[in-house]
Amino acid sequence: MTDPGAYPNPGPHPNPHEQPPRTKRRRWPWLVIGVPVLLFGACGVAVVSSVAGGNDTTVTTDPAGGEAAAAGAADADRGPDFPGKLDDDTAAAAGATITRDELAYTVSPLEAVDTVLGSYLCSAVTIDNVGTSQNDFNGYTDWSLQDAGGAIRDATFGPDRPMLNSGQIAPGGRATGSVCFDDRTGAAPGTYVVLFEDTFSLSTDRLAWINAL
Template sequence: MTTTPGTPPQPTPPQPSAPYPGPGGQVPPVPVPDAPVPSGPKRSWFARHKVLTGLGALVLVSALASALGGGEGSSAGATTAPSAAADAAETDQAAAGSGDSADTAQAPAEGSQPEDSQPPSGLTFPGMADDDIVGRTGDTLTSKDVSITTTPVTAGDATLGPTACTTVTVVNGSTDPVDVNAFDFTLLNPEGAITDPGFSGTDTHLTSSTLVPQGSVSGDVCFDVDISAGGQYVVIYDPVLTLFTDRAAWVNEL
C-alpha cells in the first residue's frame, strides 16, 4: 500500500489470487461457468397433449353431428306423420265413397226402375215419350219420389160387359202430400187407343186418397176393355192433380 504524506492511507482492493502453480510449474485453468441456455416460449396444454386434444375434437364433432341428425329426424318424423295420417284419411274416404256408390247402385229393389233411367231393352209402345219411365208388368217404378207397382192385366168381372183390371199400389216417398185416384191410370190397347177407368169389373176399386209422406194405398183399377184377343196392353200412370211428374208405363204382353 502506498501512502502520501498528509493523506490518510487508502485501502487496496483485494486482487484475485493467482492460482498456485501446479506440478511442473503449470497454472491450472480457471473454470468458466456455462452460459444459461435460453428457454423457448412455453407451449399450451393442447400443444403438449396433442393426442388428447384430437380425441376431444373427434368426440365434439360426433356429438354435434348426432344432435343435428336427431333434430332433422324428429322434424322429418313430425312432417311425415301428418302426411301419413292425411293419406290414410283420403284412403278411408275413397273406400267409404266406393262403398256408398256400391250401396247406391244396389239400392233399387229387384224389379224396380230408378227415375229417369232408360227402359229395359226391347220395351216400347205407341206414343212412348223420351222421358217416360217404362217397365214390365209387376215392376215398381218411381216418379218424383212416388213409387207405383202394378200387377199383370187380367180379365175382370164381366157382369156388365168385358173388363180388364190391374191392382196398383202407390207409396208416397216424398216429403209432401200426394193425391191419388183411379183416374191417374189409363190403359193403352194394341190399336193405340187409350181407355179411362170404369166403375165395374171389381168390388175393390182404388179409392181417391191423399197420401201423407210415407203413406200408401192399394186397389183395383178396371177398364171396359176386352183383352181376350191378346196383344200388348200398357198401363200408364199420369197423375191428374200432380204437376211436374213423369209418366210411368207398364208393358203387358198378353
C-alpha cells in the first residue's frame, strides 16, 4: 500500500521572491482638483492682463479727428460732468470718439425709434481696433443707458435696426451696429448718457456719451 505522504502536493507553492501586487493609485481625484485650479489660474492671468494693459484713454471731440485730449494721466481731464458721474468715468458729447485699450468707440447721438413692438432709444456705434491684437466686443452686456431720472437701463434688442451684437475684431478691423434701449414710457426731457463698461474686466472705469433730449 502506497503512503500518500511520500508524494509532494501537486498544488502551487508560493514563490519566496514573488512581490505582492501593487495597489493602483487613483488619479481621478487629482484631475478633479487640478483642472479647475488650472482654469482659474488662466482666467486670473487674463483678467489681470486686461486691467494692467493699456489704461490710457483718449477723447476725440471732433469725429473728423481734429481736437483730442489724453485722459491717461492721474490729473487728466475726464470730460464734462453729468448727473451720477463717477470719479473714474471718462465722458464726451454724443458723436465723439473715445479710445481705450486699443479700441476706438464712436457713439452717435440717441435717436428715437418707433416700431410695432414698442419705442426705443438707439445710438449707432462704430468700434475700430487700432491695436495689434484681436479684441472682443459685446453690444448688449457692455452697454447701458442712464435716463433723465437717473435710472440705468440695460441694452436690449431693437427691431428694424442692424444691431452691434457681439464677436471679435481683428487688428485694423471695424465693427458697426446699433445699441438700443427700451423707451416704452417715453423719453422725458433731460440728460441721457450712453454708458460703456467692459463686463469681463475688473476695471470699473466707464466711458460715457452725453445726450440732451
